[in-house]
Structure formats: C-alpha cells, structure tokens
Amino acid sequence: MRCTIQISASLLAGACLLTGCKITPAEPQPALLTNMSPAVKVELQQAIVELIGGQPVKLADNAFATRHQLFIEQAILRDEKGLPIMGRHSQPAILLELQQADNQCRLSHPASGNSVALVNSQCQPAATPEQ
Numbered sequence: 001m002r003c004t005i006q007i008s009a010s011l012l013a014g015a016c017l018l019t020g021c022k023i024t025p026a027e028p029q030p031a032l033l034t035n036m037s038p039a040v041k042v043e044l045q046q047a048i049v050e051l052i053g054g055q056p057v058k059l060a061d062n063a064f065a066t067r068h069q070l071f072i073e074q075a076i077l078r079d080e081k082g083l084p085i086m087g088r089h090s091q092p093a094i095l096l097e098l099q100q101a102d103n104q105c106r107l108s109h110p111a112s113g114n115s116v117a118l119v120n121s122q123c124q125p126a127a128t129p130e131q
Contacts, residue, residue: 028108028115030068031100031123036061040121044107047116048072051109052094064098068126071095100125 033040044063045056057072064070071093077085097108099115105123108115 026101028099028101028106030126031064031098031105032066032068032126033064033098033105033121033123035122036063036065037120040118043118043120047107047118048096050116051096051107051112051114064123068098069095070097098123 041059041061041063044059048057049055052072073093074091079085095110097110099106099108100123105118105121106115107118
C-alpha cells in the first residue's frame with residue numbers, strides 16, 4: 001500500500017511539473033513591427049490611450065519598425081505667439097515597448113507594468129545586441 005502511494009505521489013508530482021511547463025507563459029521579448037498599415041496604426045494609438053490615457057498620439061509610419069521602444073513626450077502648451085505657456089516643462093518622456101510572447105504582439109508600459117495585446121499587429125523578435 002505504501003509503495004502504491006509513493007508511486008502515485010511521484011506520478012502526480014511529475015504530471016504537475018510537466019503541466020506547469022506547458023502553461024507557463026513565455027517571457028516577453030523585444031519585438032519589431034512587420035505590418036504597419038492604417039488599421040495597425042489605429043490599434044497602436046488605441047493601445048497607447050489605454051495604457052497612458054489622454055488623446056491619441058501621432059505615430060510615424062515606421063513606428064516600432066526599427067526599434068522596439070517608443071518615447072512619447074507631452075505636448076508643450078503655447079500661447080497665440082507660439083511661446084511656451086508657463087515656461088518649459090519638466091515632464092519625463094513616457095516609454096512604451098513592443099514585445100512578443102507566445103507569437104502575440106503586446107504593447108507594454110514598463111513604468112506601470114501594464115500591457116495590451118495587439119490583434120491586428122504582426123511582429124518578430126528584435127535583434128539583440130551582441131555582448
């Protein structure tokens with residue numbers, strides 16, 4: 001009886017280990033966008049609003065095509081003469097990163113730890129610099 005319990009416990013532990021390996025999500029890796037289109041640009045803009053709030057930002061057609069990071073600076077309010085209102089601002093730029101995990105693109109806001117899945121976007125792993 002005792003041998004049967006030990007074998008059952010060993011099998012259960014082995015099954016848990018194997019199952020744990022299967023359901024553990026892959027670690028997100030830096031990625032580059034491979035299919036920029038108007039629909040993808042809108043999806044990125046909506047994801048940015050979801051992550052950091054505010055109005056949709058203007059994105060270049062090559063956003064995330066050569067770098068997995070994007071820095072967004074807050075607009076400086078200007079008066080009718082084009083001069084900054086209240087002088088310069090000291091707001092830091094907001095960092096966003098394109099990542100891929102389990103063959104899915106995600107836009108990540110590292111400062112908050114939040115990310116948004118991108119369903120229309122296709123990406124590939126970014127080349128990592130040699131050490």
